[in-house]
Amino acid sequence: MSVIWILELANEGARNLLRHKLRSLLSLLGIVIGVGAVIAMMAVGEGAQRKVLKDIGGLGLHNIILDSEEPSVANISPASDNSRQGAFQYGLIPRDVDQFRALLPSATVLVGHLVKQKIFYRSTRVDAPVLGVDPAYFKAFPVEILAGHLLAEVNNRDRHPVAVVTEEVARTIPAVGGVLGQIIQIGGNYFRVIGVIRMPSSKAGMVFLPYRTARNLFGILTIKDEAGKEEYTKNEIGRIVIHLEDDGVGIPEAAAVVDRILKKNHPMHDYEMTVPLAQLQVAQQTRKTFDLVLIVIAAISLVIGGIGIMNIMLAIVTERIPEIGIRRALGASQRDILLQFLSETVVLSTSGGILGCVLGVLAVPILSRLTEWPGVFTPSAIIVALVFSWLVGVIFGIAPAMQAAKMHPVDCLRYE
Amino acid sequence: MIKLIHVTKTYFLGDGVQALRNASLTIAPNDYVGILGPSGSGKSTLLYMMGLLDIPTEGTVIFEGRDTARLSDVELSALRGKSIGFVFQFYHLVPHLTVMENVELPLYYQGLDPWERHDRAKVQISKVNLSHRARHLPAELSGGERQRVAIARALVTDPRLILADEPTGNLDSRSGAEILAILEQLHTQGKTVVMITHDLSIARRFPRVIRISDGVLQEGSSG
Ligand SMILES: Nc1ncnc2c1ncn2[C@@H]1O[C@H](COP(=O)(O)OP(=O)(O)OP(=O)(O)O)[C@@H](O)[C@H]1O
Numbered sequence: 001m002s003v004i005w006i007l008e009l010a011n012e013g014a015r016n017l018l019r020h021k022l023r024s025l026l027s028l029l030g031i032v033i034g035v036g037a038v039i040a041m042m043a044v045g046e047g048a049q050r051k052v053l054k055d056i057g058g059l060g061l062h063n064i065i066l067d068s069e070e071p072s073v074a075n076i077s078p079a080s081d082n083s084r085q086g087a088f089q090y091g092l093i094p095r096d097v098d099q100f101r102a103l104l105p106s107a108t109v110l111v112g113h114l115v116k117q118k119i120f121y122r123s124t125r126v127d128a129p130v131l132g133v134d135p136a137y138f139k140a141f142p143v144e145i146l147a148g149h150l151l152a153e154v155n156n157r158d159r160h161p162v163a164v165v166t167e168e169v170a171r172t173i174p175a176v177g178g179v180l181g182q183i184i185q186i187g188g189n190y191f192r193v194i195g196v197i198r199m200p201s202s203k204a205g206m207v208f209l210p211y212r213t214a215r216n217l218f219g220i221l222t223i224k225d226e227a228g229k230e231e232y233t234k235n236e237i238g239r240i241v242i243h244l245e246d247d248g249v250g251i252p253e254a255a256a257v258v259d260r261i262l263k264k265n266h267p268m269h270d271y272e273m274t275v276p277l278a279q280l281q282v283a284q285q286t287r288k289t290f291d292l293v294l295i296v297i298a299a300i301s302l303v304i305g306g307i308g309i310m311n312i313m314l315a316i317v318t319e320r321i322p323e324i325g326i327r328r329a330l331g332a333s334q335r336d337i338l339l340q341f342l343s344e345t346v347v348l349s350t351s352g353g354i355l356g357c358v359l360g361v362l363a364v365p366i367l368s369r370l371t372e373w374p375g376v377f378t379p380s381a382i383i384v385a386l387v388f389s390w391l392v393g394v395i396f397g398i399a400p401a402m403q404a405a406k407m408h409p410v411d412c413l414r415y416e
Numbered sequence: 417m418i419k420l421i422h423v424t425k426t427y428f429l430g431d432g433v434q435a436l437r438n439a440s441l442t443i444a445p446n447d448y449v450g451i452l453g454p455s456g457s458g459k460s461t462l463l464y465m466m467g468l469l470d471i472p473t474e475g476t477v478i479f480e481g482r483d484t485a486r487l488s489d490v491e492l493s494a495l496r497g498k499s500i501g502f503v504f505q506f507y508h509l510v511p512h513l514t515v516m517e518n519v520e521l522p523l524y525y526q527g528l529d530p531w532e533r534h535d536r537a538k539v540q541i542s543k544v545n546l547s548h549r550a551r552h553l554p555a556e557l558s559g560g561e562r563q564r565v566a567i568a569r570a571l572v573t574d575p576r577l578i579l580a581d582e583p584t585g586n587l588d589s590r591s592g593a594e595i596l597a598i599l600e601q602l603h604t605q606g607k608t609v610v611m612i613t614h615d616l617s618i619a620r621r622f623p624r625v626i627r628i629s630d631g632v633l634q635e636g637s638s639g
């Protein structure tokens with residue numbers, strides 16, 4: 001079995017198929033579409049997976065993130081009396097923080113002060129959440145400094161009017177020569193931008209102020225002016241991040257503790273709890289399901305493609321009965337005939353696989369645009385597709401090839 | 417060379433046809449034999465039997481001292497390829513292969529390299545004066561030319577035995593005479609030649625003629 005011999009078989013198969021281009025192409029349709037769909041879906045699935053993992057990773061897999069949430073009006077029972085001085089209070093409270101610290105001594109509990117004010121750069125409105133944080137806050141997240149520096153201890157202690165912005169925010173500020181050193185206005189106060197960072201947060205990005213600056217300047221009272229009627233809300237703590245070390249208590253256990261405390265302290269459920277690690281596990285489970293669905297689709301389309309190929313090969317064998325007789329008379333054994341037709345099927349199915357890969361690769365940009373997920377090709381996907389289309393050729397080609405090989409030479413010569 | 421011993425071939429279709437009945441026959445090396453019989457008498461069946469393409473219902477076929485019933489498909493195929501050259505009434509060229517490729521075909525099954533096949537086929541094609549047609553398809557040739565291609569293909573493996581089934585049946589007398597001349601020449605070169613015909617005038621040219629009717633053989637001289 002030399003290389004030349006294999007090449008000759010493949011060449012002969014290809015020539016025979018090229019004599020009936022349209023017919024060969026039509027017989028390939030099933031396998032082309034099947035392989036194409038699977039390749040495209042795998043690329044998009046992989047892209048979606050990576051995006052999800054990146055988003056979740058940005059939240060910090062060692063973190064439990066708690067955000068205050070203003071309950072909808074329907075949730076507030078008139079009997080509940082947690083309004084002080086006419087202001088409706090909701091959200092996380094210092095008692096939560098104390099209890100977390102007591103029950104999770106190995107964890108770092110970080111507090112963020114959410115500032116509900118509008119941001120302006122000169123006359124340009126910048127739409128992003130503003131959070132007052134301890135400098136330690138940045139240690140809990142994957143942060144990359146793009147320009148300037150992070151908030152320092154001294155900024156917090158002396159309540160400096162400075163801000164660090166994420167790249168998304170920096171991009172929306174139309175300052176010539178970059179935002180570093182520029183002054184932005186938040187709710188009537190002015191802040192100098194001292195750092196630009198890359199940190200996965202919300203889509204709009206985020207503005208960070210020193211915690212004490214934010215708390216001092218903005219307080220905990222928010223006045224909403226809705227249709228002439230002023231509404232006061234009070235939120236003590238906007239965000240709590242519980243950062244756990246590797247060797248400390250596990251995330252699931254900590255999450256259970258946190259959940260228990262919050263349920264007790266917040267019967268109105270005026271908070272939202274995010275456990276990135278749990279989200280990661282959900283994402284991985286989702287991916288497994290997606291892969292399973294993909295395998296089923298692939299299997300179905302390969303079987304359909306294989307039947308299409310087998311069908312055409314049976315027709316080809318019938319068409320070439322006299323030729324089989326001639327070849328047998330000239331010294332071809334049953335095995336030679338078998339290999340001849342089998343190689344033709346394999347050439348057919350493999351070209352189907354290649355065309356399918358091309359189709360899939362071409363379809364990905366379109367799918368990516370529709371789904372807004374990036375398409376990521378894994379070379380292994382293409383190799384697997386080719387191996388499988390090759391296998392389909394062998395499996396579905398064996399029956400027609402056997403039929404050809406088993407034919408009686410004399411019957412073939414007398415045929416017509 | 418070949419020995420048929422009490423060979424019977426029965427087709428079990430409908431009432432059942434006995435295409436050969438208890439046929440015994442010996443073909444010696446360098447024999448030049450004509451087989452004469454009317455249509456449907458079993459001539460082709462006999463030829464396929466000698467050419468190891470068919471297996472007898474009863475009886476034994478001995479090819480160069482070996483009982484063919486004991487040979488595997490691969491061994492029988494190799495024997496056909498190496499030792500026997502077939503020429504058929506309807507040429508039996510592969511329609512989508514060129515003259516060159518048709519002539520190369522038996523060498524392919526002997527496992528020869530492409531360039532060696534090409535060289536040998538080229539020589540054989542020039543011997544039947546068709547070098548200028550080597551790249552043509554069979555459909556582009558005349559009947560006589562096609563039969564010469566078929567002869568080139570039968571001879572390219574340098575077989576010891578040539579089996580021809582009415583090779584002139586589809587040709588005009590001039591082309592037919594050409595083919596007969598080639599076969600005669602092969603005989604003088606030492607090959608064993610067996611040719612089927614239903615034409616008495618052609619059969620007369622053979623030193624040994626076997627008559628066949630209704631599957632029964634009858635040895636006889638020409639005339
Ligand atoms: N596959 C088959 N099934 C049934 N009968 C067959 C088959 N092949 C041949 N026969 C019969 O066997 C007999 C001999 O056929 P064969 O082809 O050997 O005749 P022949 O002498 O070569 O005829 P011709 O001169 O027309 O070629 C015929 O009666 C034919 O009908």
Ligand SMILES: [Mg+2]
Pocket residue numbers: 459460461581
């Ligand atoms: Mg006949």
